[in-house]
Amino acid sequence: MGTTASQLGKDLLSEYQELTFLTKQEILLAHKRFTELLTKDEKDLPNTRVPAERILTLPELKSNPFRKRICHVFSTSEQKDGSLTFEDFLDLLSAFSDSATLEIKSHYAFRIFDFDDDGTLDCGDLEKLVNCLTGETDETRLTTEEMRQLINNILEESDIDKDGTVNLSEFQHVISRSPDFVSSFKIVL
Amino acid sequence: MAYSVNICQMDSESDFENLGESEPGQDSFQLVAEPAVSTQRCPQTLQMDVFRECTRINTEQLPLTASGHMRDETLDREQMNSLQRHRWSAATLKVLASMPSRTAGINSAAVIPRHARNLSRLHQHQTCQDSSQPSRPMQEDFVQANIEEELSNEENKKEQLVSILRGLSVSEGMSKLRASPLSLADKMEVRQLAFSDVAESSLIRNIPCYSRLSMSVSRTWHHCLFSCLPVLTSLQLWHSPIKRLSGRFGTGVLSYFLFLRTLLLFNLLLFVINGLFLVFPQAVNPPPRPHDSDLNNFTGLELLTGTGYLSQSVMFYGYYTNTILKNCRAVNSTAAESPDLPVCDSNKPQKVLYSIPAAYFFTIAIAFFTICIILVYSISKAFGRGFQVLKSNGNLAVKVFCSWDFKVSKKTSVRLQSEKISTQLKELLSEMFHGENKKSCMQRLCRLMVQLVAWAACLATIFLSAMAVHYLSEDAIKSSPLKETELLLLAAVVSGINLLLPGLFNLCAWVENYDSPSVLVYVSIFRNLLLKVTIVGVLCFRWLGRIAVEPKRYGLQCWETFVGQELYRLLLMDFIFTVLYTFFGEFLWRLFTKQVLKRNRMPVFDIARNVLELIYGQTLTWFGVLFAPLLPAVQIIKLFVLFYMKKSSLVLNCQASRKPWRANQMTTFFISLLCFPSFLGAAVSVTYTIWTIKPSSGCGPFRNLTTMFQSGQQWAQELENAHPILSWLSRAYNSLLENPLFLFLAPGVFLMVIYFHTQVIDGQRRIISRLEKQIENEGKDKQFLITNLQAIHERSGLVSP
Numbered sequence: 002m003g004t005t006a007s008q009l010g011k012d013l014l015s016e017y018q019e020l021t022f023l024t025k026q027e028i029l030l031a032h033k034r035f036t037e038l039l040t041k042d043e044k045d046l047p048n049t050r051v052p053a054e055r056i057l058t059l060p061e062l063k064s065n066p067f068r069k070r071i072c073h074v075f076s077t078s079e080q081k082d083g084s085l086t087f088e089d090f091l092d093l094l095s096a097f098s099d100s101a102t103l104e105i106k107s108h109y110a111f112r113i114f115d116f117d118d119d120g121t122l123d124c125g126d127l128e129k130l131v132n133c134l135t136g137e138t139d140e141t142r143l144t145t146e147e148m149r150q151l152i153n154n155i156l157e158e159s160d161i162d163k164d165g166t167v168n169l170s171e172f173q174h175v176i177s178r179s180p181d182f183v184s185s186f187k188i189v190l
Numbered sequence: 191m192a193y194s195v196n197i198c199q200m201d202s203e204s205d206f207e208n209l210g211e212s213e214p215g216q217d218s219f220q221l222v223a224e225p226a227v228s229t230q231r232c233p234q235t236l237q238m239d240v241f242r243e244c245t246r247i248n249t250e251q252l253p254l255t256a257s258g259h260m261r262d263e264t265l266d267r268e269q270m271n272s273l274q275r276h277r278w279s280a281a282t283l284k285v286l287a288s289m290p291s292r293t294a295g296i297n298s299a300a301v302i303p304r305h306a307r308n309l310s311r312l313h314q315h316q317t318c319q320d321s322s323q324p325s326r327p328m329q330e331d332f333v334q335a336n337i338e339e340e341l342s343n344e345e346n347k348k349e350q351l352v353s354i355l356r357g358l359s360v361s362e363g364m365s366k367l368r369a370s371p372l373s374l375a376d377k378m379e380v381r382q383l384a385f386s387d388v389a390e391s392s393l394i395r396n397i398p399c400y401s402r403l404s405m406s407v408s409r410t411w412h413h414c415l416f417s418c419l420p421v422l423t424s425l426q427l428w429h430s431p432i433k434r435l436s437g438r439f440g441t442g443v444l445s446y447f448l449f450l451r452t453l454l455l456f457n458l459l460l461f462v463i464n465g466l467f468l469v470f471p472q473a474v475n476p477p478p479r480p481h482d483s484d485l486n487n488f489t490g491l492e493l494l495t496g497t498g499y500l501s502q503s504v505m506f507y508g509y510y511t512n513t514i515l516k517n518c519r520a521v522n523s524t525a526a527e528s529p530d531l532p533v534c535d536s537n538k539p540q541k542v543l544y545s546i547p548a549a550y551f552f553t554i555a556i557a558f559f560t561i562c563i564i565l566v567y568s569i570s571k572a573f574g575r576g577f578q579v580l581k582s583n584g585n586l587a588v589k590v591f592c593s594w595d596f597k598v599s600k601k602t603s604v605r606l607q608s609e610k611i612s613t614q615l616k617e618l619l620s621e622m623f624h625g626e627n628k629k630s631c632m633q634r635l636c637r638l639m640v641q642l643v644a645w646a647a648c649l650a651t652i653f654l655s656a657m658a659v660h661y662l663s664e665d666a667i668k669s670s671p672l673k674e675t676e677l678l679l680l681a682a683v684v685s686g687i688n689l690l691l692p693g694l695f696n697l698c699a700w701v702e703n704y705d706s707p708s709v710l711v712y713v714s715i716f717r718n719l720l721l722k723v724t725i726v727g728v729l730c731f732r733w734l735g736r737i738a739v740e741p742k743r744y745g746l747q748c749w750e751t752f753v754g755q756e757l758y759r760l761l762l763m764d765f766i767f768t769v770l771y772t773f774f775g776e777f778l779w780r781l782f783t784k785q786v787l788k789r790n791r792m793p794v795f796d797i798a799r800n801v802l803e804l805i806y807g808q809t810l811t812w813f814g815v816l817f818a819p820l821l822p823a824v825q826i827i828k829l830f831v832l833f834y835m836k837k838s839s840l841v842l843n844c845q846a847s848r849k850p851w852r853a854n855q856m857t858t859f860f861i862s863l864l865c866f867p868s869f870l871g872a873a874v875s876v877t878y879t880i881w882t883i884k885p886s887s888g889c890g891p892f893r894n895l896t897t898m899f900q901s902g903q904q905w906a907q908e909l910e911n912a913h914p915i916l917s918w919l920s921r922a923y924n925s926l927l928e929n930p931l932f933l934f935l936a937p938g939v940f941l942m943v944i945y946f947h948t949q950v951i952d953g954q955r956r957i958i959s960r961l962e963k964q965i966e967n968e969g970k971d972k973q974f975l976i977t978n979l980q981a982i983h984e985r986s987g988l989v990s991p
Contacts, residue, residue, distance in 0.1 A: 019364055020377045064604040065596065077373050088374040097596065108371045110591070120292030127590075134594055135615070136608030143612070147619050151586065154622070158587040161962055162969025168291045172591065179592040180575045180854040184441060188596050189433050 021095035022105075030190050031094050034059070035087050053083035056090075061188050066133040070113045097188035106186045107176045111169050121166035127152045282980045289972075355384040427451060431837055437599045439795070440607065442851030443840065446797050447833065449860060453808055454829045456564070460557055460815060461822040467553045468819050471544055473504050477511040494762055495677050496755035505758075505820045508751035508889040515544040547891040548905035551880070551898060554816055558873055561812075565865045572858040586618060606845075637703075644698040648717050651694065655687045656724045663732045681756070681763035684725060688806065689767050692718045692799050708852070715798045722806045723867055729756075730813075730875055738883045748889035754817030757810055758824065764807055765828045772835055776843040792845040800836070801860050804829075805868050812872035816879060 009017075009032050017028050036044065038056065043049045053072045062068045072083035075093040085093070095101060096109045115122055116129045128148055135141045143151065159167050159175045167175075176182050278286070286292070351370075355363040363384065367377055428451060436444040493500070503509060589611075598607055659680070666680055695717040704710040733753045741749035780792055807825065814821040880899050885892035892898045910917050926932050 016378065016381075017374070020368055020374060020381065022368065061599050064599060064601045066604070066608075067594070067596075075373075077375065092374050102369050105369060105371060114591070119287055131590060131615070134590065134608065135612035136605060141609055141612035143615065143619075147616065150619055150623060151590070151615065154584065154619075155587045155590055158584050161965045162291075162972070163966055164969050164972065170291065175587050175591055178585075179588045181441065181852070182592040184853070185592065185595040185597070 017091055021091055022098045022100045022102075023091065023095050027094065027098065027190070028091065031091060032087065034190055035090050048086055050078060050084045050086050051090075053085075056083075056085055061190060066136070067113055070116065074109060074112045094188070094190065097186065099187065099189070103176070103183055104173070106183060107173045108169070110176070110182075110186060111172045114172075121168045122172065123166040124152055124156075127155060127167075278976075278980060279983065281983070282976060285976065285979075351380055352384045355380070360385065427454070428833065433597075435837065435840065436597045438603050439840065440595050440598055440603065440851075441853040442797055442856075443795055445851075445853045445857045445860075446795075446800055447837070449801055449857070450804060450829060450833055450836075453804055454826060454833075456561060456808070457811065457822040457825045457829065460561070460811075461820075461826060463557045463560070464553060464815070464819045464822065467549055468510075469504050471515060471549065472510055472546060475515050477509065477513075494759065496758040497677070500758075501751055501755065505818055506751045506754045507817045507819075507891075508748040510546055510550060510891040512547050512891045512893050515546060545905060547895075547901040550819075550891045551902045551905075553819075554876070554880075555902075557815065558812075558876065561869065562873065565861070565869055569858075569861055569865055572854075572861055576854055576858055584622075586615070586622075589614065589618070641702050644702050648695055648698055649720075651691060652717075652721050652724055655691065655721070656728050659684060659687070659725060659728050660732070663729070677755075678759060678763065681759040682767075684729070684760060685763040685767040687725065688722065688764070688803070689771055691721055692802075695721075696796070696799075711798055711856075715802065718799060718802050719863070719867065722802065722809075723871075726806070726809060726813075726871070729760075734875065734879060734883065738879070741886055746886075748886050750817045750886060750890055754814060754821070757814035757821065758818055760810055761807060761814075761821070761824055761828065764803075764810075765832070768803065768832065769835065772839045776839050780843045792843060795840055795844045797851065797856070802863075805860070805864055808864065809868040809872055812869060813875055816876050 009029065014025060014028060017023070018025055021028070023031070035051070038051050038058070039049060043051075053069070053076075056072055057063060057068050062071065065071070069083065071093065072085060073081070075089045075096075076083045076085055077089055078084045096105055111122070112118075114126060114130050116126045117123075122130075131143060131148060131151060135143060156165065156167070159171050161171050161174070355367060358366060364381075367381060367384075370377070372380070428447070432444065432447055432451075435447060496506070500506070501508060593611055593614075595607060598604055662680055662683055666676060692714075695714055698717075699710055699714050704713065733756070737744055737746065737749050737753065741747075746752050776793055783792070807828070811821050811825045881897060883898075884896055885898055887893050892901055895901055895904075906920060906923075910920050
């Protein structure tokens with residue numbers, strides 16, 4: 002089931018609409034933006050895979066500190082290089098859409114924050130996460146001491162089984178305490 | 191007893207970790223094949239040939255006690271306390287990585303078989319080539335069997351999902367599939383498996399014609415519904431401007447514009463209700479013109495003051511008649527009064543009867559009731575979203591995990607957001623670890639003095655402004671033939687006070703230098719609110735307490751129209767002053783700071799102040815609906831223009847705030863402000879007016895009645911007379927609503943329900959804390975087991991740690 006870049010078939014469109022949280026207009030807009038990323042000869046091939054560098058030129062992702070992780074998580078490529086097909090792109094938009102459920106959003110947020118892909122957030126993951134949040138400049142980065150304290154505090158608050166890492170259920174438990182999460186975990190094209 | 195578990199291979203490398211001789215007699219565990227890389231997508235399982243003779247193993251033989259101390263060695267305490275990768279062997283790491291809690295979310299069922307299949311082919315290839323190590327073929331066969339078993343395991347998993355989906359109805363199954371975290375390709379595969387069979391099996395059976403038709407009808411209906419719904423949601427007003435603003439300024443400013451949109455929808459609802467049932471019938475049947483009207487000279491100023499032409503229009507209360515609209519006129523009425531209607535024939539039954547007084551009363555009542563219901567519903571939803579059963583002991587984790595706003599796309603805004611988060615985290619950390627700043631007694635006293643002075647100053651200014659409004663209003667009324675410009679003076683003064691004093695309050699708050707930004711926000715909101723409540727209270731007293739009681743003293747024929755006009759003027763002046771402030775205040779201030787002061791900091795959009803202004807305008811509208819039924823239309827126009835004006839001012843002049851803004855909490859707070867002081871105050875005033883105040887006898891639909899409420903009673907009486915069947919309704923009404931016992935009983939029942947709910951929540955809290963303890967114990971068990979296994983392993987010396 003491939004999609005040629007020129008247009009989206011009606012059956013395929015309704016299938017995408019049923020299986021994702023996107024509306025028809027959003028899917029068509031996504032298709033338009035995706036085909037803009039393709040080169041001329043790629044447009045004719047079905048199911049083309051766009052490398053991560055081109056995906057990251059999208060304005061919605063360009064300045065996001067988590068952009069590389071986002072591409073990596075939603076990519077289904079076997080080389081794990083972060084390249085996305087159109088269906089991966091739709092997955093991305095669906096998880097970040099308005100109507101996605103809290104479970105889906107927290108699931109993907111967990112995978113995005115899991116920098117070493119081992120299924121839990123340990124100290125290294127948390128440190129990288131905080132560094133992404135606070136930015137690149139020296140004045141905003143936390144000192145080593147502050148980072149240590151912060152990570153200890155985070156683990157104390159969220160690690161219920163005290164194994165030193167935050168797994169998916171604990172993460173979802175923390176997320177459920179914040180009513181702002183659903184509205185901030187959104188990307189709209 | 192051997193526990194056998196399988197490992198599935200992800201890697202195409204044939205990297206077998208040879209664990210040495212696996213002697214059957216020993217209690218050791220051996221691993222068969224393992225990947226070298228991420229175990230992410232593969233729910234792995236481990237082949238353990240442990241506890242072969244488990245009866246021999248009792249606690250004395252375990253190398254580690256439950257408290258984590260080695261029996262014959264001492265181990266690092268920290269290692270015991272966490273399952274961090276300190277000195278675990280690769281085998282233990284694999285066990286850890288394949289635990290269900292770490293593979294819970296990863297559900298990509300379709301990827302594994304492909305990889306495993308590739309791997310199995312590779313291994314087959316290798317066994318042919320490599321025959322040096324005798325143990326290898328055995329292991330590879332084993333591996334082969336494992337891979338196939340794993341393949342079948344994964345197929346089982348997909349089969350499971352498919353069978354679950356088949357058990358549900360199509361729509362439920364689709365929504366469950368949509369909400370599962372698989373990739374789109376996997377979802378399409380599962381869907382094909384699950385639902386194509388359903389379609390096939392339904393065709394195979396012999397379905398009678400009519401049910402097939404009904405099935406196709408329901409299918410098309412569902413299809414229509416699901417395709418209409420997205421269209422309706424995308425018709426949302428101002429969708430793209432709001433998205434652009436949120437991309438640049440974040441969620442805080444977004445909440446202001448969403449609030450504005452909500453208010454617009456409220457006013458639209460009010461306008462539609464009023465328009466359909468009140469304005470339209472009266473506009474279609476205009477009353478006869480009074481003799482002393484001077485409609486010839488229509489000046490532009492009249493648009494501002496609401497006098498002259500507008501006062502004789504459908505805009506204000508005075509226009510409405512206390513007649514009953516019929517589609518024919520009475521026999522003895524003159525042709526001049528209602529020239530278009532044919533004369534009533536007493537033999538024919540009267541057709542369209544529309545009583546304007548009753549319509550006025552019931553329209554207003556029903557509009558208020560509807561809005562009350564909508565507000566209470568939205569407050570309860572907002573509270574429900576923010577309510578947590580168990581209060582957490584800190585919010586650092588929440589802040590780290592949930593505070594990044596992914597909508598923000600502009601580079602400078604992203605940088606600003608990072609700075610904001612960094613500042614917040616640093617402040618929280620320093621607060622936590624260095625405690626409150628130990629201030630000396632003198633400093634604390636000083637700070638207390640400053641705060642007292644600031645509060646006294648604010649309260650004094652509020653009091654003074656209220657007095658000023660009071661005296662000005664008394665003065666304005668005394669000079670009886672009112673010039674038009676003088677009428678505007680009161681409205682201008684009120685708007686000016688509302689504009690300038692909040693700036694003063696902000697300055698006071700800045701001087702006071704509060705520690706936490708949220709306290710600052712709440713203090714300034716409270717002062718602003720107090721000011722507005724005082725001013726509106728003084729004005730209400732003036733209207734209802736003075737003018738309505740003795741209208742003749744003020745030379746007013748129609749006091750309701752006058753009150754309506756005052757409210758109209760207040761709304762307009764408020765709007766004009768806001769426009770002037772936005773233009774002069776923000777734009778010129780920006781030019782000033784850029785050109786003269788040469789600073790790059792632009793003013794920050796003060797969300798709280800702007801929202802309170804919106805609430806103030808809405809209060810006036812709600813109060814004024816009784817006296818000027820078209821006031822919601824004015825408010826709609828005002829809000830519409832305000833949206834575009836504030837948006838462009840924001841984009842040109844302001845920058846995103848550095849201070850944190852808890853959007854959800856503040857939105858809940860603003861909606862509850864909208865309900866409690868604002869709507870409740872307006873509703874109470876309107877109820878008071880309807881219930882007790884005598885309407886003016888010269889104009890309006892309620893002339894010749896003692897109170898406006900009487901019109902409702904009269905209408906009910908007439909209805910009862912016309913249809914005696916309905917007398918039971920009036921008897922029920924009298925016995926229930928006017929019976930004090932019922933009035934006590936209903937709140938009593940509500941209070942009991944609330945009490946039960948709070949008890950339930952308490953119980954839930956206790957259960958949650960018990961469950962947390964239990965999870966902690968399970969975690970300790972897990973650590974205990976893994977460390978013991980590792981220690982046994984090390985002790986038997988098969989694998990170097």
